[in-house]
Amino acid sequence: MKVITAKSAGFCFGVERAVSTVYEALESGEKIYTYGPIIHNESVIQELTDRGVGIISSPEELEDLGEATVIIRSHGVSKEIYDIMDRKGIRYIDATCPFVLKIHKLVREASERGEHIVVAGDRTHPEVEGIVSFAENGVTVLKDEQEAMDFVPPEGKKLFLVSQTTFNSNTFKKIVEIFNKTLYAYNTVYTICNATALRQQETEELAKKVDAMIVIGGAHSSNTRKLYDIASASCDNTIFVQTLDDLVSSNQSDCNPASCVGITAGASTPNNIIEEVQNYVRRFWTDVG
Ligand code: SF4
Structure with a gap:
């Protein structure tokens, strides 16, 4: 396999x-x-x-x-x-990751210029809660395109758009398109970090060429959840596990057997867990190729 x-x-x-x-x-x-x-x-x-x-x-x-x-x-x-x-x-x-500190600084400066801050992200995520707290002149969090379409900006205020570092880059591009179509006066800085964009892109490419995908990460990890969403959009046999035990104890008959398996993992998954999963799949999953 x-x-x-x-x-x-x-x-x-x-x-x-x-x-x-x-x-x-x-x-x-x-x-x-x-x-x-x-x-x-x-x-x-x-x-x-x-x-x-x-x-x-x-x-x-x-x-x-x-x-x-x-x-x-x-x-x-x-x-x-x-x-x-x-x-x-x-x-x-x-x-705090320097990429997150950079967003705090951008938001503080835009607030000082009197701009209304728009953050593309999950409003309950601690990173977004932190970013929002530096906006002193009004702030809105948009979680997806629908919220961007429903958004009514405060009158007479210029907008400043940033995103959570782990936001889905495709969704962010769509939000920018919506802002452009609605002719809002806004500035934006692309704040999705390279690590996230690369991981999301690689996950999508990998999911398109394998029979089964395993996404490893913490149950509360938002970046891992996004990887799961991206992978499952391209590969029906996508599973989410936290550890090797999850993989072993869950019923994976939908995914196993397979001839080609892709593995990705969120930003907080230690290497030893990735290696354990990888070795287990190599050893115990059935190759139908
Ligand atoms: S994903 Fe990692 S590198 Fe990127 S902003 Fe978050 S902590 Fe920093």
């Missing part, structure tokens, strides 16, 4: 950097907390929990924090969180 693993599968630069930051900080012997889980991967989180890393889940918990260092994950946090840490003199290491 042919098994093709996408070159872009697994940790991206920003996630790699954030996870390494936590491991390095542990060396200091101080009590370490991350603001939210450092990545959407249960096995990594469990390992860090076992090593004493705590997770802060709300501004209230941050307010009550004693002596400790807080690490901000790659998604970033909202302005409110920075404000609390500054006010309380909490020591923190900012592992």
Whole structure:
């Protein structure tokens, strides 16, 4: 059986950097907390929990924090969180991905120019919550083309359009087309990060040429969900697993047997999980080629 693993599968630069930051900080012997889980991967989180890393889940918990260092994950946090840490003199290491920090800066500057911010993304995602918090002159989040078509801009305001770094690039292009057709006065900066665009493109190309696709990633990982959507649009036999155990325990009769299997993984999937899945498929799935 042919098994093709996408070159872009697994940790991206920003996630790699954030996870390494936590491991390095542990060396200091101080009590370490991350603001939210450092990545959407249960096995990594469990390992860090076992090593004493705590997770802060709300501004209230941050307010009550004693002596400790807080690490901000790659998604970033909202302005409110920075404000609390500054006010309380909490020591923190900012592992926000530079691509996300760039969006915070763009949004802050556009707000200062009086523009209304439009963010293409998932309004419940922590990255978007963070981006939105830097918009001080009005902000709208659009999750898809339908919301872009229904959007009525505030009168007399220029718009400034950005997107969540993991937004679907095709959907973003469609939103831009809608803005162009409606003749809105707007500026835009393309803020989908290369890692995401490349991963999405490679997933689409791979899904078109295989009999079955396996998408690996955390259940709460938005970038992995998007990979699943892209893969299943081109390959009916697409499955989503978090770990090898998921693959083994689930009934995969729709996908197995196959003659050519593609594997991709979200940005928070460690290499060892990808390798385990890849080796298992090579060994146990039936080749019908
Ligand atoms: S997906 Fe892109 S923006 Fe997000 S953490 Fe990774 S490199 Fe940074």
